Amino acid sequence: MGDPKRRRGWVSLYAAAFVLMLVAAVALMASSLGSLRSIGLLWVSSVFSLAATGLAVASALVPRRS
Secondary structure, X not given: OXXXXXXXXXXXXXXXXXXXXXXXXXXXXXXXXXOOOOXXXXXXXXXXXXXXXXXXXXXXXXXXXX
16 A cells, blocks of 8 residues: 655644743843843843744654654
């Protein structure tokens, strides 16, 4: 019959990426409310955004378990 297609995508990884984006947004808002006195929160926001992007890509590429 042929090989069945492997299903891709993990909703849990995508949900974790969404949570990381929310954390990044909170860090960005906290940084702007503090009148950007320190760029530390901007770096934190950037790191969380990059991690969220990585998780979102992984959620689409990693095959689900059957």
